[in-house]
Amino acid sequence: MPILDREDDVFVLDLGAGENRFHPDWIAAVHAALDEVEKADGPRALVTAATGKFWSNGLDLDWLFAHADRHEEYVVSVHGLLARTLSLPVVTVAALQGHTFAAGAMLSLAHDFRVMRADRGYWCLPEADINIPFTPGMSALIQSRLTARTAHEAMLTARRYGGTDALAAGLVDRVADEDSVRRTAVETARAQAAKAGPTLGTIKARMYASVLETLRDTAAPLG
Numbered sequence: 001m002p003i004l005d006r007e008d009d010v011f012v013l014d015l016g017a018g019e020n021r022f023h024p025d026w027i028a029a030v031h032a033a034l035d036e037v038e039k040a041d042g043p044r045a046l047v048t049a050a051t052g053k054f055w056s057n058g059l060d061l062d063w064l065f066a067h068a069d070r071h072e073e074y075v076v077s078v079h080g081l082l083a084r085t086l087s088l089p090v091v092t093v094a095a096l097q098g099h100t101f102a103a104g105a106m107l108s109l110a111h112d113f114r115v116m117r118a119d120r121g122y123w124c125l126p127e128a129d130i131n132i133p134f135t136p137g138m139s140a141l142i143q144s145r146l147t148a149r150t151a152h153e154a155m156l157t158a159r160r161y162g163g164t165d166a167l168a169a170g171l172v173d174r175v176a177d178e179d180s181v182r183r184t185a186v187e188t189a190r191a192q193a194a195k196a197g198p199t200l201g202t203i204k205a206r207m208y209a210s211v212l213e214t215l216r217d218t219a220a221p222l223g
Contacts, residue, residue: 001026004033009043009193011036011090012184017052021060022103027077037090044196046088046190048111049095049182055121056072056104076218078103079137083215085110085185086141086208091192095185096172102126106138109145112192115185116167118175122160129158144211146170 005012012171013033020026037046038078050056064074085107094100094111100123108114108123116123127134134142134155143151150169153159163175175185205212 002029002033003066003105004036006112007186008190010189011040011044011046011187012045013037013048015050015056016050019054019057020050020104021057021063022078022081023060024074024077026060027081030081031084034084039061042196043193045091045093045193047093047095047182047189049109050097052098054098054104055096055100056107056108057099058102058104058171071219075135079135079149079215082106082110082137083212087201087204087212089198089204090196091189091200093185093189093205095182096121096123097178097181097188100124102130102132103138106141109141113174113188114172115174115176115181115188116163116172117178117181119177120162120164121161122177123166124158124160125154126158128156131145137211137217138184140211140214144208163220178210 003014004017005014005159009076013030015030037044059078064071067074092111092113094114096114096116098117098121100108100121102125105123122130140153146154147170150171154171161169161171166172167175174184174188198206
């Protein structure tokens, strides 16, 4: 389960060592960690990291298929996590040490910056291959954070981007070797920690107003 730690002005949220899929309990644990980050005083920033082969493999499809009657409730909760991350009133950096797929890739895009391992691991939106359409909120998030050309390719072809290709496509902001991904993310976050607070939250809320509205629209199609 996700664990929150702090290194001076930088909170480090470790999502876990498994596939870090979006199980309801996992989502609740991430929200609890974000509560702590928001309630803290003074300069602060957030790095979201993980341990092992995956950063996040996205939706917990096993749970979802076993609880089909809760499909809409589940998608609303995923949208809520994406919206909250996108509008968090602190600078956020995703430290992508491993595979980052589907809703996991979307969660990385909800962060302000991304640092990815250069030599191993893929960033991918596989929905076209696994026959799961993007919701309107997911589409809005992806298209707001990527260039039109990159969003088109990533969403329609389900291309798997390695670190160097992800950097060239603008999916990530920096690449680093395996031992440096988290450290680079922490350094990036620390440099922006003084910006935390209501003004930053307002800037994000206004910058992504239409995306946030779509993500939070529970009346919109959810599948």
